[in-house]
Amino acid sequence: MVPRTFYTLIALCFAVLVSAKDEQKYVRLDKDATVEGTKCEKLAVRQEWCKYIEAVKCLQSTPATNLTGVPSAMTRYDEFVYTHSLSANGIHGVGQFLPWHRHFGRLYEESLRETCKYEGPLPYWDWDRDTSGDKPISASPIFDPKNGFGGDGVPGTYTVPTDNDNSTYPLIPAAFKGCVGDGPFAAVTMHVGPNLRFTDHCLTRGFNEDVRPALSSAHLAGILSQGDYDSFWNALDGLPFKPEPRLHDAGHGYIGGEMTSFYTSNNDPVFYLHHTGLDRIWWQWQQADLANRLYAMGGKVNNTPPYGQVTLDYTMEFPRLSTSASVRSAMDIRAEPYCYTYDNGALARGFNVFMMALPFLVGAYYL
Ligand SMILES: *[C@@H]1O[C@H](CO)[C@@H](O)[C@H](O)[C@H]1NC(C)=O
Numbered sequence: 001m002v003p004r005t006f007y008t009l010i011a012l013c014f015a016v017l018v019s020a021k022d023e024q025k026y027v028r029l030d031k032d033a034t035v036e037g038t039k040c041e042k043l044a045v046r047q048e049w050c051k052y053i054e055a056v057k058c059l060q061s062t063p064a065t066n067l068t069g070v071p072s073a074m075t076r077y078d079e080f081v082y083t084h085s086l087s088a089n090g091i092h093g094v095g096q097f098l099p100w101h102r103h104f105g106r107l108y109e110e111s112l113r114e115t116c117k118y119e120g121p122l123p124y125w126d127w128d129r130d131t132s133g134d135k136p137i138s139a140s141p142i143f144d145p146k147n148g149f150g151g152d153g154v155p156g157t158y159t160v161p162t163d164n165d166n167s168t169y170p171l172i173p174a175a176f177k178g179c180v181g182d183g184p185f186a187a188v189t190m191h192v193g194p195n196l197r198f199t200d201h202c203l204t205r206g207f208n209e210d211v212r213p214a215l216s217s218a219h220l221a222g223i224l225s226q227g228d229y230d231s232f233w234n235a236l237d238g239l240p241f242k243p244e245p246r247l248h249d250a251g252h253g254y255i256g257g258e259m260t261s262f263y264t265s266n267n268d269p270v271f272y273l274h275h276t277g278l279d280r281i282w283w284q285w286q287q288a289d290l291a292n293r294l295y296a297m298g299g300k301v302n303n304t305p306p307y308g309q310v311t312l313d314y315t316m317e318f319p320r321l322s323t324s325a326s327v328r329s330a331m332d333i334r335a336e337p338y339c340y341t342y343d344n345g346a347l348a349r350g351f352n353v354f355m356m357a358l359p360f361l362v363g364a365y366y367l
């Protein structure tokens with residue numbers, strides 16, 4: 001017989017851990033680590049997504065800071081969509097794809113903190129968690145209507161615009177099932193997009209399980225096994241530049257709706273979880289051989305001729321949002337202004353399953 005006090009202690013410990021769950025955790029940077037920029041004192045640990053949805057909704061109800069030449073109803077959240085839209089042709093299908101989105105994620109996180117007093121970590125999507133079993137991806141807690149980001153689009157609730165908006169990559173009407181009908185974003189009005197238009201519209205989705213193989217652990221292992229940066233980012237990025245889906249576009253393609261808009265995919269808040277997920281994979285790849293990969297960059301700089309070559313000195317622009325940044329400055333997440341790292345999804349998951357089972361273990365004892 002295990003004494004009852006043992007279980008009481010475990011139950012208490014459980015309560016403390018649960019209440020501490022949403023706070024930002026930090027780790028010290030190894031004092032021997034060599035960092036080219038200003039070395040961070042401590043690193044904020046980015047964790048798998050949890051409750052940060054309130055902060056996102058806050059951004060979506062805060063007026064934009066620059067209303068020049070845009071609809072007057074625009075919000076701070078919409079401004080990030082507009083910057084992505086203005087930048088889209090120059091940041092996709094190119095080597096600077098990863099550093100641009102790393103810095104963009106950092107600016108978004110900064111805005112959540114400064115504008116909406118968010119104190120928790122920036123979450124990521126661990127696709128492996130949702131594809132390793134035999135449940136459909138739609139069963140993921142990410143799409144839970146109560147605690148997650150809401151589910152699929154509802155057929156017949158959205159009409160895809162067909163006017164010519166001069167987009168290089170037009171909308172794919174078949175990917176739009178309809179407006180998301182449940183969850184925290186069902187009633188939110190977006191003002192930028194889809195694509196290059198400004199229209200007031202709902203959050204749209206259209207789940208597509210066909211792309212599941214490109215979100216699997218086998219696919220991830222293939223990406224992480226690449227030896228040089230150009231092969232690495234190419235292994236991660238497929239449509240519309242390659243004939244088949246790969247990790248990046250498969251995440252967009254799975255969710256569908258606005259997530260398939262080349263320009264305004266970040267109207268869907270899950271965009272940021274998908275891209276921190278990609279940033280995590282990039283960091284895992286860098287960390288596997290820091291000496292050779294921390295500053296490994298390459299690949300084309302334009303997705304149409306002349307292709308050119310990305311170097312660490314390439315300047316990334318964030319129109320209407322922030323000052324420019326060099327690729328070099330975005331290579332090391334242990335250096336200012338980044339100062340974060342990632343937990344190990346699989347390990348953290350084992351721990352969470354144990355914690356989730358605890359109340360039942362304790363409950364069973366008291367019954
Ligand atoms: C598309 O381009 C045409 C010609 O330049 C312009 O008149 C029209 O306003 C543009 N449409 C949008 C939605 O930008």
Ligand SMILES: *[C@@H]1O[C@H](CO)[C@@H](O)[C@H](O)[C@H]1NC(C)=O
Pocket residue numbers: 066067068069319320321
């Ligand atoms: C505000 O928007 C206008 C129009 O696009 C632009 O010229 C200006 O630079 C923007 N201001 C800032 C601070 O980004």
